[in-house]
Amino acid sequence: MNQAYAVAAVTAVVLATVLIGALGLRISRTTSDFYVASRSVKPGLNAAAISGEYLSAASFLGVAGLVLLQGPEMLWYPVGYTAGYLVLLVLVAAPLRRSGAYTLSDFAEARLESPQVRRLASLFVVGIGWLYLLPQLQGAGLTLEILTGAPDWVGGLVVALVVTGAVAAGGMRSITFVQAFQYWLKLTALLVPALFLTVAWLGDDAPRARFAEPATFREHTVVTVDDTVRIDLDRPLRVTVTGTVDDRRHDREPVALDAGVHRIGAGTSLAFPAHARVPEKAGTDRAGASSWSQPLASSREEHPLYATYGLILATFLGTMGLPHVAVRFYTSPNGTAARRTTLVVLGLIGAFYLLPPVYGALGRIYAPELSLTGEADAAVLVLPDRMIGGVGGDLLGALLAGGAFAAFLSTASGLTMSVAGVLSQDVLPSRGVRPFRLATVLAMAVPLGLSIVTANVPVADAVGLAFAVSASSFCPLLVLGIWWRGLTPPGAVAGLVVGGGAALTAVMATRAGLPAGGWSHSLLAWPAVWSVPLGFLTMVLVSLATPHRVPSTTAATLARLHLPEDLIARDGTGVGGGAGR
């Protein structure tokens, strides 16, 4: 891939972000501008901004990478990300806006009149925000490394600096323009190359991605392995090796490998003949060849149906509790606009998600070795070079690189914005524009530090973790807070701690590799199936046990959440409980 084009594209995206941010700076004057753009963003602009912010690296790169690795069952990720917005729309969109709060912590305090619940909610907002920021920064590092060969921390640092600068300078209003621009950029960057790639694929007699058998190399291919891998061959294989295989050095020698497990040293190049099977990585316990055609979540799971429903619950219910998603609703002028905005968002992200699967399927055909080198997330980036080549391929690759960077920048700015909002309100001693800027630096510094010290996890996987925690903590709080009169502060605290804590512990235990396999592994790797009901149940039961703690303002608050704004304006809050049928 031509580095100059890619670097130019990434630079252009970064510059455009800074410029549009600076434009916002000139009209962003008050504290209210900073936090919620003075609540005057129109549905069209706001919907593009929400979509731009929501479509992260996990959507732009991760989905295609997962489809390449594990087949169409991975399409549940984009379906879940979209359905999450539908659930958000029907259960919380308008009331959340009408609650009149800036952040999820504000909502908790307004509904429950309890500073204690507020502090706990703030803790979860910051925690989920950081969990979600981490893969954005790591993904940026990976992208820049593949494009330019820069060390993997550089990309994360670039994103961190640009985002901190843009958010600290302009706050919410400038970010709104930046993100609306980035949605259209991302859509274009994925759509145009997809059209060219499809034409190239048709011109190549439209080979089918074979889902029922292991991928094969289409032509003579040289694969260089960056990190030591163990591969599992189910039949003997002849390759030309430069480097170490099974602790023996070879220098461009043909080697016959028997069926079984082999260790390929770091930096080794393997030259595969055409039509050779792509070896499977050993140790990941991927089920056999047939698993590719199974439309259920991760094929490495022993209980795929359970894992699929774990993924569905986490994404369907987790979206509403993501801090950067929730904060966006406060920028709509009223509840009705919030609803209509969400409807436009559903259309925009649905249209976007038609594209990543195309890259995944083409990647399976044209770049199958990515599964071996552990860089499946890069499938989107390498395809134009692989399939079209020449200047055209370079230009399309550069467009995709720019789009990927837009994805990192927009999601990272939204998350930084919401985390900084909570930090400046609940942690730092004073409010206003200057503490907000300080909080922005703080909000970005922690995940940047973490991204440098922790190992890479697949982008979409890490994002799934944040969804599971959010679905088990904020989903019960929001849904019960909006629709149930009986919620009490102790109930909310208990539900947040038990539900969110259980999901977090379970996922951390899986990351640490505690249960090796079987049901206990599946249960912990996909906690949403049991941790979401656990969160709801705890919240309801503890609330029922403490009925005297129901806030006295509950009736008035619920009226404010559900009544259209124009009625309140005419009537005060006084359309009391009696106005029934």
Place this chain on the structure above:
Amino acid sequence: MRSLMRSQLRAAMVSLGALALLVGSLPLLFSLPEVFTASDLPSPAPFVWAALGVAVYPVMWLIARWYVRRAERNERAFGKLVEGR
């Protein structure tokens, strides 16, 4: 006030029910091999790609549009009710 909440909750539940029925049931459907062996399809793969890759998005959008219209109608009806008191 309770009547408004009840009607809004009902609209939300109908939408969620439609989502669960049309999208949430797909994994179960896919896990039933009989569905595919009985039909003429050589493998489930094309159906899975079509369903998860394309078809679910317009379905979800239509559910959302129905909900938005319904919720706004509920609010208008409630406004008339309050004014007519």
